[in-house]
Amino acid sequence: MNRRKFLNLFSISLFINLFPIFVAASYAAKPQSKKKPTKSTNWISIGTVAELDKAGQLFKAKSSLGAVLVVGTSKSKNLIAVNPTCTHLGCKVDWEAEEKIFLCPCHASEFTTTGKVQNGPATKPLPTYKTKIEGNKVMVGV
16 A cells, blocks of 8 residues: 555544544534424413512512513512513613613612613613512513
């Protein structure tokens, strides 16, 4: 076997052996799409009415919708539900009840009760959710 034939066979066998690794690596590097809730899981439970009335707010860090913050009481007609992740740099916003705003503690972005930016540096609104009370559960949906 001459040198040229050896190098050709070696290159082909190397390619054949490494090809599956390259395919797997390129698949793993692709961002995977997050599953959106189906119609059957449109509404999720965030907590109980008793918890909401006691604290005036409910926070669930992990749900099928992402992080959810519900503000209000069972007696109020309008519960407010937002994703409390600031759209500027991802800090968790706090509810300021006296001023009725969501305030980011990192860079002081302010959001209205509908999630709209009232004061920057954030430029995008907070995602909001529908709310309802079923029995003794506080429910949030898309």
